[in-house]
Structure formats: structure tokens, C-alpha cells
Amino acid sequence: MATSAVVFDLDGTLVDSASDIAEAVNRTLEDLSLPRVSEATVRSWIGEGVRKLVTTALNDAGSERTLDEVMPTFMRHYRDCLLRSPQLYDGVVETLQALRQRGLPMAICTNKPAALVPPLLEHLDIAGFFAHIIGGDSLPQRKPAAEPLLHTATLLGQPVQACLMVGDSATDLGAADNAGMPIVLVRYGYPRDLDLDATDAVAVIDALPELLGHLA
Structure with a gap:
């Protein structure tokens, strides 16, 4: 799909x-x-x-x-x-711009408290790319439960299988697997004990712009 x-x-x-x-x-x-x-x-x-x-x-x-x-x-x-010293990873803005040019709607699904997400996105000047934000307290469940991703797909008006999750951890992988949503994992984040190369991810990428080559 x-x-x-x-x-x-x-x-x-x-x-x-x-x-x-x-x-x-x-x-x-x-x-x-x-x-x-x-x-x-x-x-x-x-x-x-x-x-x-x-x-x-x-x-x-x-x-x-x-x-x-x-x-x-x-x-x-x-x-x-919150705004002490956050940094965008390399290639984030270029990737978001490219996705927007392709007409793909985007959302954030994070375990960070929802109220803290907009100020951070605005501080980093990327708030305008995202149609929806689901935080860790937006629903009774949070990742790795399926519900946050299922709810995000509903808000986006897209089938779950047609949405692509992008994350960095076992929490993201578990949520995607539980929801039936394909996922691309990044190497540079906070993987903790996750063996990235042993997962069933669509791809494991070293930099976010590589995501553009893995869109179905």
C-alpha cells in the first residue's frame, strides 16, 4: 500500500x-x-x-x-x-519540506506530555509541518500500546497500513507492531537496548533524509 x-x-x-x-x-x-x-x-x-x-x-x-x-x-x-538547548537532528527541516511538497500529511505521536510539544515545535520553527499532535497523556494509553498510532491515523483520515511511523526506540517499534503500521527506525536517537538491525522495520536509516527513499 x-x-x-x-x-x-x-x-x-x-x-x-x-x-x-x-x-x-x-x-x-x-x-x-x-x-x-x-x-x-x-x-x-x-x-x-x-x-x-x-x-x-x-x-x-x-x-x-x-x-x-x-x-x-x-x-x-x-x-x-524545555527550551534550554534542544536541537533538530541533521536533515530534519529538509525532509519535512520534501514530504510536504509530496503532499503527505504529517503528525507527531510522542510520549512527551502533549502540552509541552507545541512550544518545542514552535521554538524549533517546525510546528507548521504537523496536522496533529498526540502526546503521552492525550489518551489513556501511550506507546508502545497501539491506540496512539491508531488514533493518529484516524485523525489523519488514512488507513493505518498507509501511514508510515518514524521512530528510534523499542517503544516506537512496539507501538507500530501493535497497530499494524509500518515503521522506519533511525540509528541516531535513543534506542536503549534495541538491536535495530534485528527488527522488522521497513528500514533503519542513519539520517532522516534517507526516509524519502523508503516511502512505499
Whole structure:
């Protein structure tokens, strides 16, 4: 089936935001009188939503504080750090422009809280490319559940099989597999323990412009 729409993950696929997320985590840990952790460590935690991120950080630090106690502090720091130093990956703007020229509608499906996505896209000057945004709190389910991608396809008015997901992690792969949506994976994001070359992805690409050669 021909590709009629493209659905992008955000962090690790379009935007390198790990430094800012790590700073938000570390400011939270400091507020709890806990030691900071490396950016590389936080990178390995990104992708399953903010509640799982904070849970992992608390467990790693051996803290007995509850998630509900800590989340307001983390969200304050997350908002404060959102636009601190995010960077688009190489070739993102050119790829989005090429997809728009081909008439393909695009959407974001991310586990980042939905309210934080538009300010980030606007800061990076790519907000106008996307018809819809589904965040990690837009539905009761989040990736790797199928529902976010199924809902995104519905919003785009396209069959699931005609949409192409673009992501970087096992969370994205699981969501695509569960939804029956083909996926292209990027090597440069936050794959954690995912063996990219052992997946059933349409392709694994080194830079986003390579996506244009893998549209059905």
C-alpha cells in the first residue's frame, strides 16, 4: 500500500532533547538531596513517558519518595528546561519540506506530555509541518500500546497500513507492531537496548533524509 501519511516520534527522532531532559531530572534529584546522574544515563531512560522516567530515576537513586510526591517538582523543572538547548537532528527541516511538497500529511505521536510539544515545535520553527499532535497523556494509553498510532491515523483520515511511523526506540517499534503500521527506525536517537538491525522495520536509516527513499 502506498504511503499516504507520515507519523513521527519526537525526542530522539526529530529533536535531540536529552540534555534538557537530563537537566530536569537532575534538578529534581538535587531538590531531593540526591546525587546527579550523567546525561548518558538519562538517555537510556527516555522514551516511555515522564512518569516512567521519574520512577526509574527514583529507583536508581534508592529514594523512598513516592511518584505522586515528586511529579509536580519534576514537571516544573521539565517546563523550565524545555527550551534550554534542544536541537533538530541533521536533515530534519529538509525532509519535512520534501514530504510536504509530496503532499503527505504529517503528525507527531510522542510520549512527551502533549502540552509541552507545541512550544518545542514552535521554538524549533517546525510546528507548521504537523496536522496533529498526540502526546503521552492525550489518551489513556501511550506507546508502545497501539491506540496512539491508531488514533493518529484516524485523525489523519488514512488507513493505518498507509501511514508510515518514524521512530528510534523499542517503544516506537512496539507501538507500530501493535497497530499494524509500518515503521522506519533511525540509528541516531535513543534506542536503549534495541538491536535495530534485528527488527522488522521497513528500514533503519542513519539520517532522516534517507526516509524519502523508503516511502512505499
